[in-house]
Amino acid sequence: MAAYTPPLDDMAFVLHDVLAVHDSPLPGYADLDRAFTAAILDEAGRIARDVLAPLNATGDRQGCRLENGTVRTPEGFRRAFELLRAGGWTSIDCDPAYGGQGLPYVLHAAVGEMHSAANMAFAMYSGLTHGAYTAIHAHGSDAQKAAYLPKLVTCEWTGTMNLTEPHAGTDLGLLRTRAEPQSDGTHRITGQKIFISAGDHDLAENIVHLVLARTPQAPAGVKGISLFIVPKYLPNPDGTLGERNALSVGKLEEKMGIHGNATCVMNYDGATGWLLGPENAGLKAMFTMMNEARAQVGMQGLAQAAGAYQLAAAYARERL
Numbered sequence: 001m002a003a004y005t006p007p008l009d010d011m012a013f014v015l016h017d018v019l020a021v022h023d024s025p026l027p028g029y030a031d032l033d034r035a036f037t038a039a040i041l042d043e044a045g046r047i048a049r050d051v052l053a054p055l056n057a058t059g060d061r062q063g064c065r066l067e068n069g070t071v072r073t074p075e076g077f078r079r080a081f082e083l084l085r086a087g088g089w090t091s092i093d094c095d096p097a098y099g100g101q102g103l104p105y106v107l108h109a110a111v112g113e114m115h116s117a118a119n120m121a122f123a124m125y126s127g128l129t130h131g132a133y134t135a136i137h138a139h140g141s142d143a144q145k146a147a148y149l150p151k152l153v154t155c156e157w158t159g160t161m162n163l164t165e166p167h168a169g170t171d172l173g174l175l176r177t178r179a180e181p182q183s184d185g186t187h188r189i190t191g192q193k194i195f196i197s198a199g200d201h202d203l204a205e206n207i208v209h210l211v212l213a214r215t216p217q218a219p220a221g222v223k224g225i226s227l228f229i230v231p232k233y234l235p236n237p238d239g240t241l242g243e244r245n246a247l248s249v250g251k252l253e254e255k256m257g258i259h260g261n262a263t264c265v266m267n268y269d270g271a272t273g274w275l276l277g278p279e280n281a282g283l284k285a286m287f288t289m290m291n292e293a294r295a296q297v298g299m300q301g302l303a304q305a306a307g308a309y310q311l312a313a314a315y316a317r318e319r320l
């Protein structure tokens with residue numbers, strides 16, 4: 001049996017018979033008739049079944065490798081990521097002003113559910129990028145939006161979120177990463193982050209890290225945290241890539257079942273960062289990304305349960 005069968009009938013039932021998306025007065029929903037959603041979900045499901053699911057077990061067994069400071073993803077991930085980008089699957093609900101398709105988030109979520117069920121480790125690379133896109137879209141200056149959003153929409157560049165530190169997970173008020181203001185308006189970011197999903201890889205030409213840090217006079221606790229854009233390669237004013245930023249992968253960490261996603265210790269050694277949103281309001285800005293991540297984690301749980309159910313049902317039927 002196939003490792004994953006896209007639940008297209010169930011999705012059509014939820015979208016049209018339960019949610020009645022085709023009747024919704026919300027902006028962007030007018031296009032969502034049954035034929036339209038079926039065409040999109042059919043093709044997304046084919047990619048999940050034929051491209052992503054076959055890379056799931058092999059990707060987990062092979063895992064990511066750290067070679068000379070760069071993370072190599074498992075065999076087949078690069079080609080699959082290019083296919084995802086070329087088909088516009090990373091831009092479904094993104095703002096057309098930055099190259100997105102402007103379709104409702106519900107369609108993006110349905111596609112994401114199938115891709116997560118087929119290969120969660122793989123789907124996390126574009127999933128985190130979407131979160132970084134949302135945070136910059138909500139809190140970035142016009143110049144930051146122009147510089148980063150078109151690249152994140154297409155996943156030419158990918159995104160990460162850097163909250164956790166060795167001594168600060170749940171209690172982010174304790175975080176110690178420092179941000180020293182510079183005369184040119186940038187900040188120098190110094191500190192260590194752990195458990196950073198998609199922290200480094202070979203799927204995109206640049207990686208845009210969103211990093212929580214403290215400025216020198218910041219008040220203690222969560223009211224003294226700011227958010228910074230810290231790209232792996234510093235973009236030139238014309239959008240081309242400039243020099244490598246002062247950040248590196250300390251090591252790859254272990255996360256059961258998602259070895260195909262690079263979970264990294266990230267070291268920032270005076271890296272150049274740009275403030276995203278107001279100083280000391282960084283946790284609020286980061287929660288734009290975190291809240292999306294929370295919804296995605298719930299969706300991933302559903303996706304894993306659906307995939308596990310399919311395998312269990314097939315095994316029960318075959319094992320006479």
Ligand SMILES: Cc1cc2nc3c(=O)[nH]c(=O)nc-3n(C[C@H](O)[C@H](O)[C@H](O)COP(=O)(O)OP(=O)(O)OC[C@H]3O[C@@H](n4cnc5c(N)ncnc54)[C@H](O)[C@@H]3O)c2cc1C
Pocket residue numbers: 160161162163164168169170171194195196197198255
């Ligand atoms: C699959 C996965 C992906 C992840 N990806 C990222 C990522 O991309 N970027 C990132 O920054 N992080 C990431 N993380 C890390 C994640 O954010 C942390 O694991 C999480 O914040 C919890 O922190 P911790 O693991 O240090 O646990 P702890 O904070 O040590 O918590 C352990 C237990 O102690 C309790 N606890 C902790 N502090 C207190 C307190 N003050 N009062 C009462 N109870 C408390 C907690 O509720 C919990 O039950 C990821 C984690 C996982 C599992």
